[in-house]
Amino acid sequence: MRPKSENQNLSTTSSSSISDAPSSTSIDPIFLILRILPFSFLRPPRLRLKIPTFTLPSPMTVYALVLLTYFMVVSGIVYDVIVEPPGIGSTQDRVTGSVRPVVFLPGRVNGQYIIEGLSSGFMFVMGGIGIVLMDLALDRNRAKSVKLSYASAGITSVVIAYMMSMLFIRIKIPAYLR
Amino acid sequence: MVGKVEPVNGNVKSGSNQSTPAATQAATLKSDLLNSLSLKSLKLKTKQQELLIRVSILCLVYVLAFMTRLFSVLRYESMIHEFDPYFNYRTTLFLTQKGFYEFWNWFDYESWYPLGRIVGGTLYPGLMVTAAIIYWVLRFLRFAVHIREVCVLTAPFFASNTTLVAYFFGKEIWDSGAGLVAAALIAICPGYISRSVAGSYDNEGVAIFALLLTFYLFVKAVNTGSLAWALASAFGYFYMVSAWGGYVFIINLIPLYVLVLLITGRYSMRLYVAYNCMYVVGMLLAMQIRFVGFQHVQSGEHMAAMGVFFLMQVFYFLDWVKHLLSDTKLFQAFLRITVTCAVGVGAIALGVGTASGYISPWTGRFYSLLDPTYAKDHIPIIASVSEHQPTAWSSFMFDFHILLFLFPAGLYFCFKRLTDATIFIVMYGLTSMYFAGVMVRLILVATPAVCLISAIAVSATIKNLTLLVRAKNKAVSSGSSRGTSSAKGSSKGLIDHSQPFQRNGAIVLLLGAFYLLSKYATHCTWVTSEAYSSPSIVLSARGAHGNRIIFDDYREAYFWLRQNTPPDAKVMSWWDYGYQITAMGNRTVIVDNNTWNNTHIATVGRAMSSYEDEAFEIMRSLDVDYVLVVFGGVTGYSSDDINKFLWMVRIGGGVFPVIKEPDYLVNGEYRVDKGAAPKMLNCLMYKLSYYRFGELTTEYGKPPGYDRARGVEIGNKDIKLEYLEEAFTTSNWIVRIYKVKPPNNRW
Numbered sequence: 001m002r003p004k005s006e007n008q009n010l011s012t013t014s015s016s017s018i019s020d021a022p023s024s025t026s027i028d029p030i031f032l033i034l035r036i037l038p039f040s041f042l043r044p045p046r047l048r049l050k051i052p053t054f055t056l057p058s059p060m061t062v063y064a065l066v067l068l069t070y071f072m073v074v075s076g077i078v079y080d081v082i083v084e085p086p087g088i089g090s091t092q093d094r095v096t097g098s099v100r101p102v103v104f105l106p107g108r109v110n111g112q113y114i115i116e117g118l119s120s121g122f123m124f125v126m127g128g129i130g131i132v133l134m135d136l137a138l139d140r141n142r143a144k145s146v147k148l149s150y151a152s153a154g155i156t157s158v159v160i161a162y163m164m165s166m167l168f169i170r171i172k173i174p175a176y177l178r
Numbered sequence: 179m180v181g182k183v184e185p186v187n188g189n190v191k192s193g194s195n196q197s198t199p200a201a202t203q204a205a206t207l208k209s210d211l212l213n214s215l216s217l218k219s220l221k222l223k224t225k226q227q228e229l230l231i232r233v234s235i236l237c238l239v240y241v242l243a244f245m246t247r248l249f250s251v252l253r254y255e256s257m258i259h260e261f262d263p264y265f266n267y268r269t270t271l272f273l274t275q276k277g278f279y280e281f282w283n284w285f286d287y288e289s290w291y292p293l294g295r296i297v298g299g300t301l302y303p304g305l306m307v308t309a310a311i312i313y314w315v316l317r318f319l320r321f322a323v324h325i326r327e328v329c330v331l332t333a334p335f336f337a338s339n340t341t342l343v344a345y346f347f348g349k350e351i352w353d354s355g356a357g358l359v360a361a362a363l364i365a366i367c368p369g370y371i372s373r374s375v376a377g378s379y380d381n382e383g384v385a386i387f388a389l390l391l392t393f394y395l396f397v398k399a400v401n402t403g404s405l406a407w408a409l410a411s412a413f414g415y416f417y418m419v420s421a422w423g424g425y426v427f428i429i430n431l432i433p434l435y436v437l438v439l440l441i442t443g444r445y446s447m448r449l450y451v452a453y454n455c456m457y458v459v460g461m462l463l464a465m466q467i468r469f470v471g472f473q474h475v476q477s478g479e480h481m482a483a484m485g486v487f488f489l490m491q492v493f494y495f496l497d498w499v500k501h502l503l504s505d506t507k508l509f510q511a512f513l514r515i516t517v518t519c520a521v522g523v524g525a526i527a528l529g530v531g532t533a534s535g536y537i538s539p540w541t542g543r544f545y546s547l548l549d550p551t552y553a554k555d556h557i558p559i560i561a562s563v564s565e566h567q568p569t570a571w572s573s574f575m576f577d578f579h580i581l582l583f584l585f586p587a588g589l590y591f592c593f594k595r596l597t598d599a600t601i602f603i604v605m606y607g608l609t610s611m612y613f614a615g616v617m618v619r620l621i622l623v624a625t626p627a628v629c630l631i632s633a634i635a636v637s638a639t640i641k642n643l644t645l646l647v648r649a650k651n652k653a654v655s656s657g658s659s660r661g662t663s664s665a666k667g668s669s670k671g672l673i674d675h676s677q678p679f680q681r682n683g684a685i686v687l688l689l690g691a692f693y694l695l696s697k698y699a700t701h702c703t704w705v706t707s708e709a710y711s712s713p714s715i716v717l718s719a720r721g722a723h724g725n726r727i728i729f730d731d732y733r734e735a736y737f738w739l740r741q742n743t744p745p746d747a748k749v750m751s752w753w754d755y756g757y758q759i760t761a762m763g764n765r766t767v768i769v770d771n772n773t774w775n776n777t778h779i780a781t782v783g784r785a786m787s788s789y790e791d792e793a794f795e796i797m798r799s800l801d802v803d804y805v806l807v808v809f810g811g812v813t814g815y816s817s818d819d820i821n822k823f824l825w826m827v828r829i830g831g832g833v834f835p836v837i838k839e840p841d842y843l844v845n846g847e848y849r850v851d852k853g854a855a856p857k858m859l860n861c862l863m864y865k866l867s868y869y870r871f872g873e874l875t876t877e878y879g880k881p882p883g884y885d886r887a888r889g890v891e892i893g894n895k896d897i898k899l900e901y902l903e904e905a906f907t908t909s910n911w912i913v914r915i916y917k918v919k920p921p922n923n924r925w
Contacts, residue, residue: 056442063593066608067586073615074582079568082550109709110618112570120571128586131639134687135590138642155687161583162694169575177704 067125075121080114087114104172120168123161130157235358236345240338243365246703247334247375249711254728256330256377259713261754261771263379264761267329269297270306270379274313274325281306288766289756290778291748291801299468300774304421305384308332333374333383340387341365344626347394350401351599352634355641360633366702369577369625372710382622385422390626392418392428393606396456397599403448408455415456416463419470426479426544427613427623432456433486435605444598445493457487478532478540485524492520550616558832559773562825565619574614576709577621579701580694581632585611588631591638607631640691646684715758717815717912729813732758735806735913738906739763743804750797751806752786752819752826753779759806768800776833783830786863787823787837793862794901797918804905805916809867812876812911814886821887823863824848851890859894866916869897869904874911 026032079085089102105111133154137147170176222230250259258267273281284297312335313328341361348357364370373382395411419425436453439445461474461483474480496513503509531537539545546553546560550568553560560566574582589607592600610624712718717729739749740763748766749759756770769779785796797805810818819826824839831837841857842848850858858864872883872895883892905917 059593059596063590066589066604069608070586070589070611073611074571074574076568076570076574076615078550078615079570082554082568109576110567110570110573112572117571120575124582125586127580127583128590131583131587131635132590135587135639135642138646151683158583162580165575165582169572172572175708177701 067128071121071125074124076112076117079112080117083111085111085113088116089113104168106172109173116168116172120165123164123168126157127161127165130154130159130161133157232354232358236342236361239341239345239358239361239365242362243338243341244334246366246706247337247371249375249707250713251330251376253711254713254716256327257713257715258326258329258379259375259377259715260380261714261757263329263377265757265771266305266379266381267326268757268761269301270309270329271325273306273310278307289760289770289772290775291766291768293775293778295772295774300772302381302419302421302423302467302469304388304417304419305332305379305381307420308384309379329379330377333378333380334376336384336387337365337370337374340370340390340626343387343390343394344629347390347397348630348633350394350397351603351630352637356630356633356637359636360630363581363633363636363698364626364629366699366706367578367581367625367629368702368705368710369621369628371702371706372577373622375706375711377713381422382424385418385424386622386626388414388418388421389424389428389623393602396432396452397602399452399456400449400598400602403446403451405451405455408452409459411452412456412459412463415460416466419460419464420467424623425464427610429474429480429483431606431609433483434609435602436486436490438601438605439598440489440493442601444601445497449598450490450494453490454487457483476536477538479544481528481537485528488524489520492516547613547616547620558825558828559776559779562822562829566617569615569618569621573618573621576705577625578628580698581628584632584635585628587639588633588635591634592631603627603630603634636691636695640688643684643688643691647681647688717813719813729815729910729912731908731910731912733762734908735906735915736762738908739765739804739806739915742906747803748801749804749806750782750785750800750802752782752808752822754822755806755808765804768802776829780830780833783826784834784837786819786826787830787842787861789857789860790862790865790899790901794918798921802918805866805902805918807863807866807914807916809871809911809914810887811867811871811885811892812874815912816887818867818887818912819863820850820867826863849890850885850888850892852893854893864894865897865899866902866914868892868894869899869914869916871911872896 085105089105090099091102092099103113104116105113131154133150135154137150137154258264269281269284272284281303282298285294286297287294289295309325309329309332312332313323313325316323316328341364344364345354345357345361348354348360350357370386373380374386392411392414395407395414399407399411415425415428418428432453436449439449464470464474465472475484496516499512500509503512528537532539540548542553542557542560546557546566553566578585585607589604592604607624607627607630610620610627614621614624715732717731719727719729721727736759739747739759743765745764746766748768749763750768751759753769753771753773756767756772759765759767760770769775769782773779781796781800785793785800788796808815808818809820810816811820824842827837827839827842831839842855842861844853844855849855850864868883868885871885871892875882876884876886881891883895884890885892899916901919902916903919904914906915908914
């Protein structure tokens with residue numbers, strides 16, 4: 001009951017109170033002091049400022065951010081930060097003595113160099129985006145050439161990503177599928 | 179169904195009555211057989227055909243999930259694997275022999291000598307009680323099984339049940355096709371198989387089933403708003419709390435999900451009912467587990483759930499006030515004041531609770547998930563476990579294969595169709611993938627989410643492709659004159675005059691999708707067979723001629739201990755082997771895998787890394803009779819105590835500053851050959867591992883004393899033991915047991 005009666009009282013005085021709410025009928029002591037001390041001789045400029053409102057981003061924006069974090073996690077960035085492997089390994093050729101780079105850390109399943117992690121993560125994300133492009137090619141009312149290019153880009157992305165991932169894992173683990 | 183077959187037979191019989199009787203009978207028999215075998219003659223409606231297909235797929239997936247986990251049982255024998263399952267087996271044995279009250283009140287004096295362990299209050303009983311119930315049910319039905327067989331096969335059984343839950347969950351999130359694909363994917367996914375093979379009798383085998391069940395019941399409760407489903411999810415949560423310490427993930431993910439729903443403006447009465455019921459009843463039920471106790475109101479890890487609970491009450495209150503007020507501007511002011519006050523009061527309460535110590539801070543194990551560098555610097559025991567290392571890309575690839583491609587695609591489909599259920603699965607997938615990146619062991623928790631989201635991608639893509647293949651037929655039959663059908667065709671993006679090209683393209687893509695899925699099945703079976711089916715207690719290697727050689731040294735040593743030592747003998751070893759020694763050797767140990775007392779472990783580490791006389795003093799103070807070390811120099815076994823030795827030094831040095839790690843290294847390098855540090859060459863661990871090893875030739879063409887695991891010739895070959903004597907060395911020198919000699923007589 002109480003909120004309703006307050007509502008009725010306030011609705012009659014609402015027009016007057018809300019229209020000049022900032023100035024004359026305020027009981028805030030700090031506001032009154034401020035009105036006297038600096039602002040009796042200083043004139044605040046007229047600005048058009050709005051309190052920033054919080055709007056939610058669109059789902060596809062969030063999806064783009066999610067894809068970025070997925071790329072970082074799947075490339076093994078936590079492993080890179082904690083174990084601090086080199087960016088790329090090196091081995092010395094016995095015969096000539098020259099230093100050759102080694103891209104894939106051999107011998108262990110749970111170990112990597114930084115660059116090999118990033119390139120594998122990129123392949124995974126490319127495969128995912130390929131499937132997304134294939135779906136975009138089917139589901140929209142777009143120009144036929146655009147749909148065709150989406151479809152072909154999607155199919156080639158998936159094929160390349162799968163083949164490269166298989167190649168990477170075969171280089172890293174020589175006994176794979178044998 | 180049989181009734182429907184008969185009229186067809188009757189027609190055939192009547193029609194063929196005119197020909198010769200013998201040929202007629204043969205013909206009728208053949209046609210009877212064919213008719214009863216073909217599906218069409220059963221005259222099922224489409225819905226019933228679909229139900230039959232679905233049920234048969236689920237049955238096949240159920241059997242598949244069980245069968246693929248049986249590799250090690252078929253290769254070796256039905257035994258318990260690894261280290262932790264031996265403790266679980268021992269407690270289950272105790273439960274079935276002595277009953278529930280003895281189990282609940284059990285004080286174990288055979289481990290952590292002289293401290294003992296209150297087993298009833300320091301374990302998660304869900305797994306043991308589950309296996310005991312299955313055992314009692316089978317016994318009641320007069321199947322005379324041994325408890326060991328039940329323990330070995332519990333995990334595959336629950337994996338099969340998980341596939342069923344995954345089907346229902348997929349049906350809830352997307353549709354039944356996605357549910358079927360999810361069940362099939364999760365049945366063979368190596369990320370789940372690694373911790374649920376037959377023989378791996380560990381908490382995770384049951385806990386993943388409980389986790390997925392709780393999540394499914396909660397999402398069902400949010401979708402329907404029914405009190406019954408919310409209560410069921412509370413009981414699912416209780417089962418999860420009783421099964422595994424990872425329940426903290428549930429009690430933090432669900433509040434986070436509720437928070438995200440509130441922020442995106444999806445507050446509804448269904449959410450209110452579901453979360454309140456689940457939180458309150460679940461919390462009360464969780465407090466029944468002694469190991470958890472009052473943590474739900476006292477520990478920092480559970481405070482998020484309580485905060486969101488209060489926030490939900492504030493939302494409900496504001497909704498009620500909004501319903502009563504009709505002035506929106508006043509309501510906006512009221513809203514701002516109330517939200518500020520509520521957040522302020524909550525922050526003050528949290529601050530007071532943390533400062534006064536009532537709310538304990540996050541424990542090290544879970545804090546290291548949020549800040550992965552914490553364990554490396556501060557808690558060497560956590561950092562030393564190999565399963566706690568961060569994940570490299572190849573571990574992801576090994577455990578997920580093409581699901582890594584399908585996961586981002588599935589996320590896209592979820593973001594396209596945002597509902598309460600898809601928001602949940604997206605959050606579960608993202609948080610669990612982050613934690614899987616921090617710790618290899620947590621790939622297990624991410625597996626159900628990855629399988630479900632990938633199933634959405636597979637289902638949606640295949641649906642699109644099959645629509646392309648099938649819609650072509652409709653457009654061809656109806657022609658381009660009908661406006662409606664061509665409009666339907668163009669809404670799917672099809673244009674009539676390129677029909678055959680698109681149809682063939684869709685068929686090719688469908689074949690490609692099936693090819694990828696078959697490669698996934700091949701990969702999963704290969705990984706299961708090669709990598710995840712080894713019992714760890716029995717080692718195997720390929721001999722010179724390609725034949726398989728089996729090293730059963732561990733069980734040989736534990737059986738020797740059981741038969742040849744006095745029953746009250748105390749065995750000192752590194753904590754890895756504690757559970758196995760107590761379970762199989764039946765002897766008291768000093769430290770075991772529970773690792774609850776860091777100082778006790780540091781004492782053992784100090785004893786292993788000191789000179790023999792100092793170590794003898796420590797061993798006398800602990801009443802040690804036998805010392806057990808694991809040595810891989812003869813076989814090339816690389817997980818032996820010499821390779822783990824630096825961790826013993828670090829853990830010991832963390833409590834006793836007398837032990838300094840640089841004393842054992844040469845120029846920062848860890849060596850055991852001639853150039854090794856003198857403290858290394860004379861410490862107890864070195865002496866016990868290499869005693870009499872200097873006389874042994876291990877490899878053709880190498881000098882005696884060549885260590886095959888390190889690849890060097892050892893430095894100190896002439897080892898004399900003063901306070902210990904050798905008791906037993908196994909046939910391949912993997913486990914070596916020494917007896918501690920009593921002190922000399924004074925005069």
